[in-house]
Amino acid sequence: MDSPRLALIVMMARRLVFRSGAPPAKVLRWMWGSLAVTAVGTAAVLSGATHPLWVAVVGAGSMAALIGVALRFFPTAMAVSVTGIALSCASLMTVLGVTTGFESEIVRSVARFNGHVLLTKYGLDFEEYSEVSARIQSDPRVQAASPFAFSMVAVVKVTEPSEGNRGPSVVIGKGIDPRRAEQMDGLSDAFARGSLDALRPGGTLVTPGLVLGDALAREIDVSVGDKVRVVVPAEIDGTQGDVGREPRHAEFELTDLVHTGTSEIDRNMALMHLSAAQSLFFREARVTGIEFQLEDPRLATPVAADIESILGYPYRTSTWEQTNAPLLVSLRQVRIAIVVILGLMSVVAASSLVASLLLIVRRKRHDIGVMMAVGSSRALVFWVFESIGIVAGLGGAVLGLALGCLYCVVIGAYRYPLVGDVYPVDHMPVELGFLDAFAPAAVAIGLCALASGPVAVQASKIRLLSALGR
Numbered sequence: 001m002d003s004p005r006l007a008l009i010v011m012m013a014r015r016l017v018f019r020s021g022a023p024p025a026k027v028l029r030w031m032w033g034s035l036a037v038t039a040v041g042t043a044a045v046l047s048g049a050t051h052p053l054w055v056a057v058v059g060a061g062s063m064a065a066l067i068g069v070a071l072r073f074f075p076t077a078m079a080v081s082v083t084g085i086a087l088s089c090a091s092l093m094t095v096l097g098v099t100t101g102f103e104s105e106i107v108r109s110v111a112r113f114n115g116h117v118l119l120t121k122y123g124l125d126f127e128e129y130s131e132v133s134a135r136i137q138s139d140p141r142v143q144a145a146s147p148f149a150f151s152m153v154a155v156v157k158v159t160e161p162s163e164g165n166r167g168p169s170v171v172i173g174k175g176i177d178p179r180r181a182e183q184m185d186g187l188s189d190a191f192a193r194g195s196l197d198a199l200r201p202g203g204t205l206v207t208p209g210l211v212l213g214d215a216l217a218r219e220i221d222v223s224v225g226d227k228v229r230v231v232v233p234a235e236i237d238g239t240q241g242d243v244g245r246e247p248r249h250a251e252f253e254l255t256d257l258v259h260t261g262t263s264e265i266d267r268n269m270a271l272m273h274l275s276a277a278q279s280l281f282f283r284e285a286r287v288t289g290i291e292f293q294l295e296d297p298r299l300a301t302p303v304a305a306d307i308e309s310i311l312g313y314p315y316r317t318s319t320w321e322q323t324n325a326p327l328l329v330s331l332r333q334v335r336i337a338i339v340v341i342l343g344l345m346s347v348v349a350a351s352s353l354v355a356s357l358l359l360i361v362r363r364k365r366h367d368i369g370v371m372m373a374v375g376s377s378r379a380l381v382f383w384v385f386e387s388i389g390i391v392a393g394l395g396g397a398v399l400g401l402a403l404g405c406l407y408c409v410v411i412g413a414y415r416y417p418l419v420g421d422v423y424p425v426d427h428m429p430v431e432l433g434f435l436d437a438f439a440p441a442a443v444a445i446g447l448c449a450l451a452s453g454p455v456a457v458q459a460s461k462i463r464l465l466s467a468l469g470r
Contacts, residue, residue: 005380013387016360017395023072031068037061042406046413058410062403069399074392077356082396084349085448089400089440090407092342096436097408099335101429106327107297109262109425110320112186113174113269115146115291116300118323119307122314127286132311133180136292141303143293144183149175149277150288151232155212155270157220158227158251169220171268173230175277184293190258192224198256201273208276210252213266214259226254230270232280250280261425343443350447353392357385357455361462369462382460389452390445397441404440408432 041057066086070079110116119132133145153173178196181187188196191211202208210228212220222228231249252272260266278285294303300319307317321328408430416428 009380009383009387012384013391016384017078017388017391018073019075027068027071031065031072034061034064034068038065038406042410045410050414055410055414058406062406066399066403070395074395077359078392081349081353081356082392082399084352085346085393085396085444086399086403088342088345088349089397089444090403091345092339092440092443093400093404093432093437094407094411094430095338095342096335096440097404097430097432098411098428099331099338100433100436101412101431102425103328103331104431105261105425105429106324106331107320108186109260109265110324111293111297112184112190112260113265114320114323115144115184116294116297116320117292117304117307118289118318119292119311120289120316120318122316124282125286126289127284129287129290132315133290136290136307136310139303139306141294141296141299143185143295144180146176146181146184146291146293147274147287148289148291149274149281149286151277151281153270154231155210155216155220156229156231157222158229167220168231169216171216171270173232173270173272173277173281175272175274175281177274184291190260192257192259199271199273200255201275202250202279207251207253208273209255211256211258211271212254213269214257215263215266216268216270217254217257219267222254224254224256228252228254230272230280248280248283250276252276261427263426266426346440346444346447349396350393350444350451353389353448353451354455356392357388357452358458360388361385361455361459378460381462382456385456385459386449386452389448389456392452393445393448396448397444400444401437401441404437405432 038058038061041054041061044054045058067079067083070083070086073079074082119136120126129147133147136142137145151173152170154168154170155173156168176199178199182196188194191198192214198209198211200206200209207227210230212222212228217223220228229249229251231247233247258266258269258271272280274287278287292303292307294300297320300321304317304319308315411428411430418426418428
């Protein structure tokens with residue numbers, strides 16, 4: 001299509017889809033007033049306001065502002081369609097941002113405390129962990145390597161005989177080397193004091209340090225500085241003659257708390273120095289495995305395969321995707337279901353555009369006849385009305401992107417609290433990726449182009465004499 005014809009199509013489409021004159025004064029007052037209300041509510045949420053009323057102000061104000069902006073630039077019938085397209089884009093964009101945020105938050109929590117790739121060994125003699133760590137960490141894809149000792153343990157507050165006791169909690173006991181673990185991105189940020197120094201080893205005059213999840217500390221009623229007893233069943237080391245032996249135990253001082261935002265970790269994690277864990281769990285200098293954090297979590301599967309090929313038997317690997325497969329599958333299934341359901345909103349909004357276009361065709365029959373009388377072809381008429389649908393879709397997509405970005409920013413700043421017993425994180429996370437933002441807009445524009453096609457065909461088939469005769 002040559003440039004003059006394209007310029008003519010764009011000019012005609014703009015004349016038909018946008019307002020030809022200034023909007024009524026009440027529309028301008030409505031638009032600017034609602035924009036001001038939205039700005040005030042957004043500023044309050046961003047400054048730390050936690051009352052739900054401010055979120056309601058942003059929601060109501062933004063909806064009113066969307067209607068006002070649509071009426072400012074489009075005729076009433078077209079403004080209805082554009083508003084529907086914008087709402088469908090914003091809704092789908094927000095939901096995608098929240099579901100992506102859930103998945104990213106889970107990946108970050110897993111990476112901080114379990115790495116992206118986990119290396120273990122068949123048998124109970126993983127004593128060469130330092131050499132293996134150095135060998136694998138030479139891979140540029142590997143960001144950090146942290147050996148760990150693992151056991152199920154019971155933790156209970158050490159109380160005086162007269163004091164009450166809430167009883168032990170069975171949790172995951174884990175020993176790590178602070179010097180190596182501090183290379184794991186975000187791990188120290190989860191500690192209340194912002195440092196792994198609380199994981200101190202024990203000595204003849206020093207009680208070893210213990211760090212608990214904040215939810216676990218509340219459950220057993222302990223605070224920093226309290227003494228905590230950690231009990232390990234004797235059978236966990238797997239050696240002969242363990243059955244019936246007394247469980248091993250040691251006293252620790254609670255030196256810090258961790259808060260990851262992931263309820264499963266905050267309720268079931270007890271961290272200690274690797275040497276203290278080795279002494280308590282195994283009574284020898286071996287580990288359970290090594291955690292590797294990668295530059296890119298998506299490389300976990302190929303990196304795990306490479307590690308197994310390099311080390312061979314008796315070593316084995318697992319990835320964060322395998323460990324959290326049920327949760328990830330559930331999230332992705334929910335994501336697909338919501339996308340399908342909210343995607344129907346885009347279909348309905350695009351369908352409403354058909355009514356607006358039919359109204360335009362009916363009102364502009366004479367103008368169409370004039371176009372044909374001065375030499376316009378039926379193809380030109382078709383592309384004019386097809387362009388109306390595309391322009392309306394673009395307008396709705398732009399407004400939807402602005403509204404969706406606003407909602408994602410507000411959700412991220414408000415940090416809506418979630419019930420830890422139901423959700424894997426304690427707040428509603430949001431992380432908006434490129435596809436999350438622009439895929440709904442592209443789908444909306446495509447649906448509008450498809451919906452306007454039949455109307456454009458009908459407009460191109462109008463007969464010249466009947467159009468001029470009306």
